[in-house]
Amino acid sequence: MKDFIEITLDGISKKVKPNTLISDILPKDTDHFFCGGKGICKKCVVFAKGELSPLTKAEEDAFDKSDLEMGKRLSCLTRILGFAEIKTQKQGSDKICSQTIFPKYQKENQFQNYGVAIDIGTTTLAMQIYGRDELLCELTAKNPQARFGADVMTRIHAAISGKAEEITLSIREGLSDLISEGAKKANIPLDLIDKISIAGNTAMLYFLTGQNVECLSRAPFIADRLFGETVSFEKLSLPTKNAEVYLSPCISSFVGGDITMAILSSDIKEEIALLSDIGTNGEIVLKKGDILTCCSTAAGPAFEGAGLSMGMNGKEGAIDHVFIKDGKISCHVIGDTEPIGICGSGVIDAIACLLEKELLDETGYLEDDEVILSGNVYLNGSDIRMIQLAKGAVRAGMETLMEVSNLSSSQIERLYIAGGFGSYINEENAKKIGLIIPCENISFLGNAALCGAAMILLSKDGRKKAEEIAKKAKTIELSDNPIFSEKYMEAMIF
């Protein structure tokens, strides 16, 4: 057998070892592996022809005859045996999610020359580089860990099944690349970066530091490390030889340092307010006077496009807004192209429109098998059910926090929505489908975690405040909470 075989990937020739999985040669920042390579999510489709391993049962189920004739394969299940031509599906670029909105604060740089703020999101990495007087550059990149699974739990599972080192290496490489690229863009030497402030959820910080994630994998879910500490660049294998790295303090195993940072940067002035980061994991914080109560709900990936039959990320070709025009359902597509799928903000709008047109009733029953939104893009009955679970979880999380604090939604003075996805949703439609409480004052925070991480660099007492927040905040476990179960059932209804 030959040591290497030549193949082409998107027209570029490449040498690979025989028997290599196609998924292993795709770009590392690819976001195709929602199920971590189990052949379940069917999102890693490529077009491949040549000497390949035989079709698996999962692929036969996933594709119809015309798909197979076109050469569609699941890259996580297909091995390269000899010469092959492989084409990936075209991907547009992501919308930037590094928008930061600062509160008023006392500025006092905590670095000498340059400081770097980073948010390690489960899906996206975002970074800003600060000079003494200004923001020099901001960059985002895919979290390279995505190939170990789209959600935190799948990655934790991969880690405890022997991939821990690989996962740690991949995030360290991802951060190193991002920082190096940023320094180049800002035209500064890496050695003059003397402070790095990193926000991230608990699992992300575990992976980054190489901490054993066993304790995050099962009940009672008690984290044995909550960070809020300084480590050296060497420990994290970062290329910044003079940087001290600060890791944001986490509140609990599933309410992480990103939320602490979001609370810090939101600078909530109201007496009673809710803060929610709506994503795969919806973290929610209730502030009542001096008390902070938090929870984490597993909304699932429906709002990030995964799991729905035509779901996708918010990139070119995605329906991102749906509205009713002249009595008909109309769609806006990112990049104004032919629609190829639907992203989270589009999903929320679409449901609101279907309810208004009475094509969908409040129990989630869809009159027809599927509703075409535009072109070939549709939502079907099981998509609706998945969305009900997702929005029900977020809403029920909010309702549970209010109930345990003896509050009703009318007492919530303001709802803060953090996170990239949150900033794109239509407020009225989010209320109409029952994703969020009917609160009159809503503020969108953008990437509040990144903003908080930057405040650690730029303000005198940012670190102290963050650590106080993390210490003070209490977490409620929802999965076995009877109040949550009841609220969840109610919140599934539209």
Added chain:
Amino acid sequence: MELLMEISENLQRGKSKIVKELVQKAIDENIPADKILEDGLLSGMAVIGEKFKNNEVYVPEVLVAARAMNMGAELLKPLLADANVKSKGRACIGTVQGDLHDIGKNLVKMMLEGKGFEVIDLGTDVPAQKFIDTAIEQNCNIICLSALLTTTMSVMEDVVKAAEKAGIRDKVKIMVGGAPVTDKFCKEIGADYYTADAASAADAAAEIC
């Protein structure tokens, strides 16, 4: 019979109070308890189960229907015991150790009860041995395992192994389910049945017994 039909219809709409009244009325009219159960309550749940499978109704509707069924079944219990009516079979159910999710598990439990099974609910975070001990002590035909986390579904394999070790593997069928579970996984760990939803789980259980 019209009264039993009325019970079934009200159960499907989740009208637990009316279901309770109608069951009492049926008892007073000397309709045999097993007939009220079969043609009133269970037939109503069967309709809900079928609709659930077809995405026509969802978790909340199943829940209220099951609540109505339980209200009616409470009244029938002593009569059924007197009449020596046998249950379809006995199952123990629980969410595996390390996992606290119980909504999916509860749905399966309700659907099984809707098929006339006796179900012993072990709750959540249940150690493998507990399933085995219960199955032996209570003489269960089926062990139902639920897991919602990728990280906890591997515990299901421990239960299969524990059943082998205890020498009861040929006496019980092991059913697995939950969001991350697949048919492939079920086969890999040597469990007997995987179904994608609660109603299909109850159908599979009915076929076993």
